Amino acid sequence: MNKSADIFVRTKVLRKYLKDNRLSEVQFAEMIGVAHSTVNRVLNGKRNPGSKFIAGVLKNFSDLNFEQIFSYNNELPKGKKEVS
Amino acid sequence: MNKSADIFVRTKVLRKYLKDNRLSEVQFAEMIGVAHSTVNRVLNGKRNPGSKFIAGVLKNFSDLNFEQIFSYNNELPKGKKEVS
């Protein structure tokens, strides 16, 4: 089936952001409201960000918008037709 | 622990959008690349949208932005400090 619809993190961008703002993974994790293990795994590509991660980032970092930090495959799912 | 960090769907908004565009749950599901059961459960508040759902919407409905369809609690997680 359609295997291409997940959200990814632009790890390089996020890593740079953390560095520039002198934030450790632990600090960042606390700020966005997830465990530091979650942040670590996402940064290392072992997990994709879930809705909790995404919400935490958008909620607490108003200087970051979705497209800056996140990405997704741009393939269309099977039956997609343009709307309206 | 911090139980407040998930993403919700503005079901009324989404329902109206589907109605206005004459899209059934099945059609919408196909367009965003998830099962129709997923759409149904999200619309009925029985599930929150996961990253797949969110990605599907943002990807395929460029006329919708994140804040229009989704929301999240605006409480700050425990150790949150404003950055820079």
Added chain:
DNA sequence: TTTGGTAATTACCTTATGGTAATAATTTAT
């Protein structure tokens, strides 16, 4: 160099999201 502290990584488990497929409800033709 060892002690203490911070940061990063990972094994193990829990839980929530997503798919399948069957069922129910609703609508449209005939």
Added chain:
DNA sequence: ATAAATTATTACCATAAGGTAATTACCAAA
């Protein structure tokens, strides 16, 4: 009214995200 589509709902299961807590790596001070 009833058969045939279409649409919506849900039980059941698979899997991926998230938490806990232990372990490892790193680094500074004495």
